[in-house]
Amino acid sequence: MTKCTTLLTKVIQNRLEGILKFSKVSLVIVFIITLFLGFQIKNLKFDYDFEAFFPPDDPETQYFEEHRKRFESDNDFIFIVARNEPTVFNHAFLKKVDAFADSLAKDSLVRGVQCLTNMEDYLKTPFSPMVFKTPYLNLEPNSDLSKDSARIFNRAELKGFFINEKADGILIYVKHQQYLAKKKCDQLKARIDDLLNHFELTDFKYAGRTIGLGYYIDKMQNETLLFIGLSFILVIAFLIFTFKSFWGVWVPLTIVTLSMVWIVGFMALIGQPMNLVLTVLPSIIFVVAMSDVIHLVSKYMDELRLGKNKLDAVKTAYKEVGLATLMTSVTTAIGFITLITVSMEPVRDFGIYTALGVMLAYALTYTVLPGLLIHTKAPKISDKTTTETTWYIILHKLFRYLIRRRKFVFGLSIFVVGLSVFGTLLVKANYYLLEDLSKRSTLRQDYDYFDKEFMGLRPFEMAVEVKDPERSVLDYQVLKEIDKVETYLTQNYGIKQCFSIVNVLKIANRSEHSGQVDYFVLPDSASCIKYIEQLRTFDKSNLLASFVDSTEKYARISSTMGDVGMYEIQKRDKELQKFMSTNINSDLVEFKSTGTAHLLDLNMSSLSLNMMYGLLISCGLIGLIMGFLYRSVKMVLIALTVNILPLLMIGALLGFAGIDMKVSTAIIFTISFGIAVDDTLHFMSRFRLELSK
Numbered sequence: 001m002t003k004c005t006t007l008l009t010k011v012i013q014n015r016l017e018g019i020l021k022f023s024k025v026s027l028v029i030v031f032i033i034t035l036f037l038g039f040q041i042k043n044l045k046f047d048y049d050f051e052a053f054f055p056p057d058d059p060e061t062q063y064f065e066e067h068r069k070r071f072e073s074d075n076d077f078i079f080i081v082a083r084n085e086p087t088v089f090n091h092a093f094l095k096k097v098d099a100f101a102d103s104l105a106k107d108s109l110v111r112g113v114q115c116l117t118n119m120e121d122y123l124k125t126p127f128s129p130m131v132f133k134t135p136y137l138n139l140e141p142n143s144d145l146s147k148d149s150a151r152i153f154n155r156a157e158l159k160g161f162f163i164n165e166k167a168d169g170i171l172i173y174v175k176h177q178q179y180l181a182k183k184k185c186d187q188l189k190a191r192i193d194d195l196l197n198h199f200e201l202t203d204f205k206y207a208g209r210t211i212g213l214g215y216y217i218d219k220m221q222n223e224t225l226l227f228i229g230l231s232f233i234l235v236i237a238f239l240i241f242t243f244k245s246f247w248g249v250w251v252p253l254t255i256v257t258l259s260m261v262w263i264v265g266f267m268a269l270i271g272q273p274m275n276l277v278l279t280v281l282p283s284i285i286f287v288v289a290m291s292d293v294i295h296l297v298s299k300y301m302d303e304l305r306l307g308k309n310k311l312d313a314v315k316t317a318y319k320e321v322g323l324a325t326l327m328t329s330v331t332t333a334i335g336f337i338t339l340i341t342v343s344m345e346p347v348r349d350f351g352i353y354t355a356l357g358v359m360l361a362y363a364l365t366y367t368v369l370p371g372l373l374i375h376t377k378a379p380k381i382s383d384k385t386t387t388e389t390t391w392y393i394i395l396h397k398l399f400r401y402l403i404r405r406r407k408f409v410f411g412l413s414i415f416v417v418g419l420s421v422f423g424t425l426l427v428k429a430n431y432y433l434l435e436d437l438s439k440r441s442t443l444r445q446d447y448d449y450f451d452k453e454f455m456g457l458r459p460f461e462m463a464v465e466v467k468d469p470e471r472s473v474l475d476y477q478v479l480k481e482i483d484k485v486e487t488y489l490t491q492n493y494g495i496k497q498c499f500s501i502v503n504v505l506k507i508a509n510r511s512e513h514s515g516q517v518d519y520f521v522l523p524d525s526a527s528c529i530k531y532i533e534q535l536r537t538f539d540k541s542n543l544l545a546s547f548v549d550s551t552e553k554y555a556r557i558s559s560t561m562g563d564v565g566m567y568e569i570q571k572r573d574k575e576l577q578k579f580m581s582t583n584i585n586s587d588l589v590e591f592k593s594t595g596t597a598h599l600l601d602l603n604m605s606s607l608s609l610n611m612m613y614g615l616l617i618s619c620g621l622i623g624l625i626m627g628f629l630y631r632s633v634k635m636v637l638i639a640l641t642v643n644i645l646p647l648l649m650i651g652a653l654l655g656f657a658g659i660d661m662k663v664s665t666a667i668i669f670t671i672s673f674g675i676a677v678d679d680t681l682h683f684m685s686r687f688r689l690e691l692s693k
Contacts, residue, residue: 082204325682346663429608464590493575506520
C-alpha cells in the first residue's frame with residue numbers, strides 16, 4: 001500500500017509542477033475549449049422516445065419489430081374529443097365536428113380520420129339482396145338525432161370508443177404517418193390547434209404520442225434549465241455560507257461551470273440527445289465538481305492559515321488531497337459506468353456520460369484550479385486556527401459522544417439495518433405511462449379523462465400465430481379460438497372492446513341481419529367464408545389487411561385500455577395465461593402479447609434486477625481498488641458496509657412510503673452509491689494520512 005500511494009503521490013506532484021509551469025497557457029487553452037463547447041450547447045437535442053427503452057437484441061423487441069412489419073405501429077394515433085353540454089347530438093355542433101374532421105383529413109401528415117360524422121352503418125334487409133350504407137348521423141337540419149343516438153348506442157364497437165356514456169363527448173380518431181419526429185409532431189399539433197380554433201371547438205381534449213412527445217420534450221428542456229438554475233443558486237448559497245467572501249464564490253463556481261459546460265457541450269458536439277434520464281446530469285456534475293473543488297480549496301485555505309505562501313499551500317493541498325480525490329472520482333465513475341449492464345439505452349447513456357462528466361470535473365479541478373489559485377489574490381484568512389473553527393468543535397464533541405456510547409450506536413445500527421432490509425423488501429416494481437407528470441398538468445388531466453370517459457390510451461396489442469401448417473387464421477376453428485380470447489379480454493381483462501378480424505365478421509353478421517344487436521356474434525363457418533370473400537372483393541379500404549397478414553398465418557388483436565400500471569397488468573397477464581393454458585388449443589394457435597406498452601412493462605420489471613447486478617459489479621470493482629490500496633480485508637469490508645447501508649435506508653424509505661421502483665427511483669441508488677463512496681474514501685484517506693503522521 002505504501003509503495004503504491006507513494007508512487008501515485010509522486011505522479012501527482014510531477015503533474016502539479018507541469019501545470020504550474022504552464023498555468024497561463026493552460027488557462028488560455030481551457031478558455032478556448034470552453035468557448036467552443038459552450039457554443040455547441042445550442043445544438044443540444046432532446047429526445048423522449050419510449051422505444052429507446054427497448055433493448056434491440058432482446059427477443060421480445062425483435063418479435064415486436066416483426067409484428068409491426070406485418071401490420072403497423074400500435075402507437076401512431078391521436079384521440080381528439082370534442083365536448084358539448086348537455087349532449088353532442090346537436091346539429092350545429094356536429095356540423096362543426098364534421099367540418100373539422102374533413103379538413104384535418106386533408107393534412108399531408110394524416111393517413112385517415114374517423115368520426116361518427118363520417119362513418120356509415122351497413123345494413124341488408126330481407127327484402128333486397130343489396131347492402132345499404134346509412135350514415136350514423138344525419139346532419140340535415142330537420143333530421144331526428146334521437147333515432148341516430150339510439151342506433152349508435154346499440155353498436156358495441158362505437159359505444160365507449162367514438163362516444164362516451166354521457167353522450168357529451170364525441171371522439172375523432174386520427175391515424176397519422178408512422179414514427180413522426182418532434183418537428184413534424186409539432187407541425188401536426190399546431191395544425192390541429194388551428195383547426196379547433198377555426199371551427200370554434202373550444203371544449204376539447206386530445207392525447208396520443210404526437211401530443212405527448214412535444215409536451216415531454218418541451219418539459220425536459222424547461223426542467224433541465226430549471227435544474228441548472230437551481231443548482232447555481234444552491235451552489236452560490238453554499239459557497240457564501242462556507243467561505244464568506246467573493247473569492248470563495250467565483251473561483252469554485254468557475255470550475256463547476258466549466259465542468260457542466262464541457263460535458264453538456266461534448267454531448268451536443270457528438271450528437272448525443274438529452275433523454276429523460278440525462279436531464280439530471282448537470283445537477284450531478286454540479287455536486288461532484290463542487291466536492292472536488294471544496295476539498296482542494298479548503299485544504300489550500302488551511303495551509304494559508306498556517307502561514308504558508310500561495311505556491312506552497314497549493315502544493316501541499318495538491319499532495320494531501322489530490323490522491324484521495326482521484327480515487328473518489330474513479331470509484332464514483334465506476335459506480336455510474338456499471339449502468340452499461342442495464343439493457344435500456346437511456347440508462348446506459350446516463351451511466352456513460354455521468355462517468356465521463358465525473359472524470360472531466362476531476363481533471364478540470366486539478367488542472368485549472370491550481371492555476372487560478374496561483375494567479376488570483378489570496379483570500380483573507382481568519383485568524384482562527386483549524387482547531388478553533390465551529391465545525392471542528394462540533395465534530396469533535398460528536399466524535400467523543402459516539403466513542404462513549406459506541407455499544408449503543410452499534411446496536412442502533414443493527415436495528416436500522418434490520419428495519420431497512422424489511423422496508424426494502426416492501427418495494428415493488430411498478431410503472432405508469434404518465435407517472436412523471438404532475439396531476440395538475442393539462443396533458444395528465446386529458447389522459448385521465450380518456451381513461452375515465454373512453455377506452456383509455458394505453459395501447460394493447462396481441463399477436464395471433466397459427467401453429468397448424470394446414471390451417472390459416474381465417475380457418476373457422478382458429479376464428480373460434482380468437483373469439484374465446486377476445487371474450488375473456490372484454491369480460492375479465494379490462495378491455496372494453498377488441499379490434500380484430502373476428503370483430504369485423506361480427507359487424508358483417510349484424511349487417512346481414514338488418515342491424516339486429518343479437519347478431520353481433522361470430523357467425524357460422526359458411527357465413528364467415530362468405531363475409532371474408534366479400535371483404536376481399538368489395539372492401540376498398542382493405543380492412544382485412546389491417547388484421548390479417550398476407551400469408552394468413554398471423555393476425556392481430558388490437559385495442560387500448562386505461563393506464564392501470566405495470567403491477568396490475570402483470571397480475572392480469574398471469575390470469576390471462578392461466579385461461580389460455582386451459583381453454584385454448586395451443587397446438588392450433590398461439591397468442592402472444594406484444595406492443596409498445598407490453599415491452600415497456602417487461603423492461604421496467606427487469607430494471608431492478610439489472611440495477612442490482614450493476615451495483616454488485618460496482619461493489620466488486622471498488623472492493624478490489626480498496627483492497628489494492630489498503631491491503632486489508634477488514635478495511636474493504638468496513639468501507640463496503642458503510643456504502644451499502646445508505647442504499648438499504650433509501651430502499652426502506654421507498655418501501656415504507658409506498659413509492660414504486662421505476663427508472664427515476666432506481667437511478668437514485670446508483671447516485672447515492674457514488675456519493676457514499678466519495679465520502680468513505682475521503683474519510684479513509686484522511687485516516688491513513690493522520691496515521692502516517
